[in-house]
Amino acid sequence: MELPPYTVREYEPGDEVGILETFNRVFAEIDPGFVPRSMDTWNWLYRQNPSGWRIYVAITDEGEVMSQYSGIAQRMILEGGPAYFSQALDSMTDPKYRRGLKRPGFFVLTGYPYAANYGGAPPDKDVIMWGYPVPQAWRIGKSFLKYEIVRTQNKLVSEPQKILLGAAPGTEVESVSEFPEGVDAFFDSCSKEHGAIAVRDKAQLDWRYVHNPLHEYSIGVARRAGEVVGFAVFRVGTFDGDEDGLLCDWLVKRGDRRAAEALLAWTVERAEEAQCERVTAVFPDTIDEWLFFQNAGFRVRPTRYFIIGRNYVKKYNMPWLHSNWFYTLGDSDLC
Numbered sequence: 001m002e003l004p005p006y007t008v009r010e011y012e013p014g015d016e017v018g019i020l021e022t023f024n025r026v027f028a029e030i031d032p033g034f035v036p037r038s039m040d041t042w043n044w045l046y047r048q049n050p051s052g053w054r055i056y057v058a059i060t061d062e063g064e065v066m067s068q069y070s071g072i073a074q075r076m077i078l079e080g081g082p083a084y085f086s087q088a089l090d091s092m093t094d095p096k097y098r099r100g101l102k103r104p105g106f107f108v109l110t111g112y113p114y115a116a117n118y119g120g121a122p123p124d125k126d127v128i129m130w131g132y133p134v135p136q137a138w139r140i141g142k143s144f145l146k147y148e149i150v151r152t153q154n155k156l157v158s159e160p161q162k163i164l165l166g167a168a169p170g171t172e173v174e175s176v177s178e179f180p181e182g183v184d185a186f187f188d189s190c191s192k193e194h195g196a197i198a199v200r201d202k203a204q205l206d207w208r209y210v211h212n213p214l215h216e217y218s219i220g221v222a223r224r225a226g227e228v229v230g231f232a233v234f235r236v237g238t239f240d241g242d243e244d245g246l247l248c249d250w251l252v253k254r255g256d257r258r259a260a261e262a263l264l265a266w267t268v269e270r271a272e273e274a275q276c277e278r279v280t281a282v283f284p285d286t287i288d289e290w291l292f293f294q295n296a297g298f299r300v301r302p303t304r305y306f307i308i309g310r311n312y313v314k315k316y317n318m319p320w321l322h323s324n325w326f327y328t329l330g331d332s333d334l335c
Helices: 015-030 039-047 106-118 135-144 183-191 202-210 257-273 288-295 318-324
Strands: 006-010 053-060 065-078 081-088 126-131 148-158 172-176 196-198 218-224 227-239 242-252 279-281 299-311
Touching: 006 106, 015 039, 015 053, 015 065, 039 053, 039 065, 053 106, 065 106, 065 126, 081 196, 106 126, 106 135, 135 299, 148 288, 148 318, 172 257, 183 202, 183 227, 183 242, 202 242, 218 257, 227 257, 242 257, 257 279, 299 318
Parallel strands: 081 126, 242 279
Antiparallel strands: 006 053, 053 065, 065 081, 065 196, 126 299, 148 279, 148 299, 172 218, 218 227, 227 242
């Protein structure tokens, strides 16, 4: 087909109207269960994120969005210092324009300037861009955009009644409607234990779990002598095709077994209240929680997901990321 005049550029205010129109039409055609995204949800996801947004579009002179390459920014602590990662999300090309160009197509034409503009060294650029790609995006990305695999993602699963709970003397867990101010200092102390971890301060956590227009979450905060020593986030939802109680987020200091046991007991209570058949958690297999949860009765199961990444600082390659990155299900859009 003959292409209309178009420009490839960074998002500008007002583009969201065309983005949403194309997004809702494209994804409705490929997903029978697709629910159209509202403008309120789009604004929450991109413009209200305390970490920011990443968007490039191919757009006609009339404002029709032909293609988008986009991502969710994540403030990070990388070996003790500030940095950014970003999760690739919502990238798309209108099918009617996929045949209008010789290879590479619009997915790549928007991906190139996206990577050039946002990728780079800390503290202001994205050291790592990552995602859970669909097969088509993976094939294109590894050919043109330097995608590499970080790991094939497994999950930890147990029926609530089979989870083994230990003692947690002196540690209490309170269900809260928003995160307390003390979570900032707690995260700061935990961040030193990991090579790479997304910022979990009050602003980021409240945006992700309290103000999320898509899901309702239960938040548990563990305290000892009044001080925050951990937190967990739970919801009922679908992950990898199963109906689950999802452990969306989790953070305790390394070696604080009492906080971990208290939060696990709180998680089991939430799952039993919701009559969940199982509890599912996602962690890297290189952190302490991977063994802690198995010792508590969880079992490792495969998923259809794999994590890909692209690094913009030589040191932080995929083997380094595999060994040093702390993440949970809530670091992605899958929870």
